[in-house]
Amino acid sequence: MSHVKVEIKTCTGCRYCEVVCSFNKDKLADPSRSRIKVDKTEEQGLEDPIVCRQCEDPDCARVCPTEALIKDANTGVVIFDEELCIKCLACVAACPYDSIWFHEKLDVIIKCDTCLGDPACVKYCPTKTLSLVD
């Protein structure tokens, strides 16, 4: 299934992916609304980019009471439909990888959709830490 894959060893922690993601979605720069987040452990020099794995059998979709999250049979991407979302946050609690978030200020669920097969984060990653795999 198509998803953004992370090769953790080469990540420099620059967070270009975050700012590019926010720009691609909303034409502005605000990493807080990025669909990928780099979890940094600075005292050890560790970087851990976190992004949706588009699970085969996604817990987020399974627990969603309104079908706001649905696994697309063609692309394998778990698609989020804001109109159907009732903000129960069951998906956030269910995700085993902590890669779906609720943005309080914007009052919306934040989740990677692989930019519909052409992810901006992958394109701008300086070290090819990120790649799109099928």
Add this chain to the structure above:
Amino acid sequence: MYGWTGKKALVDLSNNKVIIGEIDEELLKKYLGGRGLNARLLYDMTDKDTDPLGPDNPLIFSTGPLTGSLVPTNGRYSVTAKSPLTGIFGDGNSAGFWAPELKYAGFDLIVITGIAEKPVYIWINDGKVEIRDASRHWGKDVWETTLELQKDHGKRAQIAAIGQAGENLVGYAAIINNMKRAVGRCGMGAVMGSKKLKAVAVLGNQPVKIAYPDEHLKIVDEMLAHIYKAPGYPARSKFGTTVITDIYIRNGTLPIMNVQKSYDEQATSLTSDKFVPYTTGLKGCFACPIHCSRFTKGDGEGTYGDARSEGPEFETIIAIGPRCGNYNLPSVLKLNQILNQYGLDSISAGGVISFIMECFQKGLIKSEHVDGLDLSWGNHETIVELVKKIALAEGCGRWLAQGVRKISQEIPGSEDFAMHVKGLEPAEQEPRGMKAWGLGWAVSNRGADHLRAFPLAETTWTKEDAIRAFGSEQVVNRFAYEGKEKLVKWSEEVSAFTDSIEMCKMAQMALTMPLEMTARALWTVTGWEIDGQELLKIGERVVNLERMYNVRLGLGKKDDRLPKRYEQPITEGASQGQTFDITQLIDKYYSERNWNIETGHPTPKKLEELGLGFAVRDLP
């Protein structure tokens, strides 16, 4: 407003008050932000009587219009105050992740005045600014403080903090963000400590608005393509600044044993390749594709086996390495870590330690002056001990905390090898073997410093480029004086605008970003049409204003000179026989700037032309 947030916070620690306001757009267009904007505020807020460690000296943090956008290497900020080390104009500049987060938290500029009654930190979150108790963090180092504050505010909060060195008002204390990125120079950490301000923590989700998104993405793509294609990219992106050691060994331009030598074969134990086995990963600052930084760890063996930190950078490696006669690599890793933890400027720390080592060598001081320590060259255990004593204000540390100039005044016979310009210890270049850098140090408005001019063209450009830009191929002959005044003036202008938009000079200068590309990037973010010539003009304005700050304090031509040691010829290596004679360049430089060649002061005409008419009254 696009690009800039247009917002400032004035924090008065004496009265525990915060005022949030707008920044005049005209001011931003005149000075851009960061270094330039701070210089203007410092000019207006202080005078010759301002005590650098008193309540009236403002500590000014600001970032630039591109910061937080997609423009590569946009994540820098400047901190500015009257320097407690030099008594003149002071600032420091750092990258990492603090600056973009300040923008996302809603501000371009934070001006801090007064002195808090008890230790505090400032918490800036989504447009709100609070002064909070920091009693439990006081006495802790930068790393402990950072981790504690992130425990309270989350890992994505960005922390700029001082360590014990800043609390103890060490003249060259740094402010450190992201645990290892230093606002290093001029003692900004001591100013912060004098205010009883432990940290500034920022976090937010306010977008940086982009005026022309489609055009923005296009110029970002062009800039990235330029960076990836640049001849310097492969080495810089793999080894960072450590490659400079390799070049300086080749050129015979390393400052060894407080500049008694400029070449020593032992330095090959510290070349870029030697750090690779200790490197656990390459590191990049915010939105930076160059990732010149590296995380290093000790090998687990011996006294320094547990070392870990980002870096060390070239300047640190040499300052506490060969400058002090030290070629022990594991000790360099450990020293880099503790300098970051205590919050000390590695350049000045190495400058001070190497200076007293030479005083010891020459019999001008005895080991009883330094708590019985053995000050032999290369004694890394002593260097580690001295760094601790300086930061913790223990024993001789309090004395050494004053910096080379003041220590030298107490040691008769040490003047000629007291390596400083205007009270600031120089970086790790050798001006005799790189003449443009010598001029750059001499005229720099914050004292001896490589980053004010940063005339990289001298050793990296082709003859053809040199002739095209400066009319002489001698500009790229590092031993020649010819044309260096032109190169330094131009480089100072580029540095000043780059520091004001708060981009990284690694991209703008080392990887030669075309000025028009940067100007276009600025247009796409702010919507303000500007070209490369206007950027240079703003750079010139900033340089002149900083100069006027010092003119008002009584500085001039007499202060634009280097330590006497550089008048003697280099005795070994590829720059053997070279000397540095400031009289070959200084009048030409003043002429190039249309300054008064008798005084080294800007002329009223020049000030008016640059929109600095308000400063004319401060000319003597």
